[in-house]
């Protein structure tokens with residue numbers, strides 16, 4: 491089976507010269523739910539931005555279903571991958587919740603009817619139908635996160651890239667979000683510091699440190715390897 | 728997380744004015760302000776009619792005349808800019824008094840003009856208060872689009888409004904952080920807080936930080952837009968069509984304004 495996304499030796503250097511990714515190789519197959527862990531500054535967010543087609547890799551190969559697009563049109567990647575930013579206030583930029591969720595579908599050129607259907611379905615999936623006409627800055631953090639996920643669901647991406655989805659949530663908000671993520675059928679790559687979330691939800695873990703992948707395998711093995719976790723500033727759940 | 732409720736002028740009530748289509752409200756409010764601007768000085772009867780209309784609107788909207796008057800006062804000090812007209816208008820003077828080396832005269836024509844400017848501005852402000860008090864901002868954006876404000880501008884207004892709250896939040900958090908680290912003197916009477924120059928530098932740096940954070944946020948927002956397909960062109964869903972129920976108040980209101988205008992110029 492062809493991987494949905496395949497990266498080989500990805501390098502990304504920020505404009506100020508900071509090398510945030512220093513040769514990252516990975517394969518993501520359809521239907522996988524993968525956790526991306528590592529200490530602050532490891533390069534997790536940067537990797538998500540590159541995989542989401544928002545930063546163009548400085549070097550390396552990036553293939554979508556076998557097709558090399560590293561130097562091609564990043565929009566091909568953006569169409570496949572939906573990125574949920576860490577801070578929902580960055581993601582929710584429209585006046586109302588409806589406008590925000592409709593933004594992507596409108597830019598996909600869908601008809602008005604289809605746009606409305608997509609918005610309804612996406613809000614329904616995250617349990618936020620009641621908030622469609624609400625103004626996003628009046629929502630709670632947990633509600634904003636749900637809407638942020640809906641904005642990406644409405645695009646029907648094959649791969650969802652989430653950056654620290656449980657950060658800043660209270661225990662109940664966290665539980666609800668885990669239930670939501672578990673129920674979504676999409677392939678997922680989720681950057682997180684929440685090791686309990688990893689143990690509960692993700693069969694596969696990728697550990698990053700200093701711009702490199704230092705481990706990649708089944709979570710039950712990696713989460714038991716205390717020496718590895720300790721070496722990279724992580725804690726077992 | 729702190730959540731500073733920046734004072735949103737919109738009052739979510741249920742009233743005939745709230746239910747009116749936002750496009751009708753915007754057109755009527757702009758028409759009102761235009762009429763007030765075009766009315767000649769001293770057209771007291773027209774002013775009274777317009778005032779009555781504004782007050783009926785305030786009453787119907789559930790905002791209440793008192794609240795509308797109070798809020799509209801806030802911007803009145805700006806009218807003082809028109810005060811010199813009292814002394815510079817042509818015509819006979821009512822009163823002359825020395826002011827330093829000069830002799831100033833209060834002129835009747837000037838007083839009439841000043842009072843007219845004052846009344847016209849005040850009436851316009853009342854209508855603006857009623858408009859933003861009864862129309863949610865997203866609806867106002869839609870109305871702006873409907874009357875032909877360029878989409879790009881509408882989107883910019885939307886973004887400004889959306890992030891104004893966040894920016895205020897951020898500024899307040901920073902001020903609070905500074906507050907938390909500024910201590911009272913241990914020995915009463917001892918000066919704390921460093922020199923004025925040092926405090927000015929700290930404040931300057933805070934403003935700089937706020938600016939940088941805003942820039943970075945702007946970059947992230949742009950990325951979030953690009954991630955969902957934004958390509959520099961502004962696309963929006965089409966607007967619902969105006970119902971007949973909304974046309975009656977639109978036409979009625981515009982006719983009233985025209986009548987007030989004619990009345991002001993003829994008598």
Ligand SMILES: Nc1ncnc2c1ncn2[C@@H]1O[C@H](COP(=O)(O)OP(=O)(O)OP(=O)(O)O)[C@@H](O)[C@H]1O
Pocket residue numbers: 504505506508509510528529530531532533534535536537
């Ligand atoms: N815009 C930028 N310009 C320059 N350097 C950056 C920029 N963004 C991130 N970096 C640097 O790149 C490195 C990787 O950052 P990244 O945000 O990807 O880390 P992360 O793994 O997501 O960390 P965290 O867990 O704190 O979110 C860091 O050393 C960071 O300082």
Ligand SMILES: [Mg+2]
Pocket residue numbers: 534535536653
């Ligand atoms: Mg990060």
